[in-house]
Amino acid sequence: MTFDLRLSTLDFARSGLRVPTKLTRQQHHDLYYYLRLNRRVDEQLVSLFRQGKVVGGVYSGLGQEAISVGTAYALEPQDVISPVIRNVGAMIIRGFRPRDLFLQYMGRRDGPTGGRDANTHFGDLARGVVAPISMLGETVPVAAGIALAAKIKKEKRVAVAYVGDGATSTGPFHEGVNFAAVLKLPLLIVGENNGWAYSTPIEKQMAVRSMAERAKAYGIRAVTVDGNDVLAIYTATLAATARLRRGGGPEMVECLTMRMKGHAEHDDARYVPPKVFEKWRKRDPIALFEKYLAAKKLMTADEKAAIEERIEREIREGVAFAESSPFPAPEEAARPVWA
């Protein structure tokens, strides 16, 4: 069975971007801005990588932007996210700027970790962002702990854990979901089902049909939505977090999507059948949203051009700032490092 067959047999909300929402015109523009900014940051990082300016790898979220953006945009300021490597869009919505990403990826002194770590391994609890954790599945118990603290302190805070399909095969995922389910914690698990974990396809990852089925086995609510439909994701997140704030137990929103690149820039994804890429290319989340905005007359050509101009300026200024930032001095290397 291929990933594509699963997509068509799954009982998921095929909204086709027709979800009724109460978003204002400006909010539609915000979503478009964040989607495009996420993509442009990714593209710029790839360009910097090819110029040999990036320290380490580049892990693109190409094709998955609607998940980061649709979920993070539905949250409230007091909420906390525990993202993974492809959630640049969510980190941007929580307040990081493109230049933070460029500085960090280029290992520069003015970056979030002062040049001591690479890629998206940085966070800021003041912005409600736990630094992405490399050990797959660990976002779930970490976010469950934050949700437990919120519950004990009676704060209306929701914790959000992002996990990939591969990450749901780890022990921490299962332990974390069970823990949160038993204690009815305000934990939202965003399942990013992009069909692959490195070169392992989903059918070699799990014998059940979906990540949602795995979650439901622990007695929690789980829905599967079109992961390339930013409005469907936003709506599902809003509904889930509203229930969580009222004291409902943890939930999962599984988003079906496709990683439109290899695992990172060093991986050409030759193990993915070309027809799979072809199919998903027609479902690009940004192109779909653009079509929707045009059909609903929610964005004029001038408004779109102004958004693009703003994004290009931010990218240009971010790159220029990062390139002019020095590398950290060797004697600073071990300073704020714990061990």
Ligand SMILES: Cc1ncc(C[n+]2csc(CCOP(=O)(O)OP(=O)(O)O)c2C)c(N)n1
């Ligand atoms: C516990 C653990 N095992 C293995 C790895 C190596 N690894 C890093 S990313 C990855 C694949 C992740 O797949 P998935 O969770 O589906 O996320 P995606 O890359 O598709 O976004 C693997 C195996 C790891 N980081 N942690």
Ligand SMILES: [Mg+2]
């Ligand atoms: Mg995956």
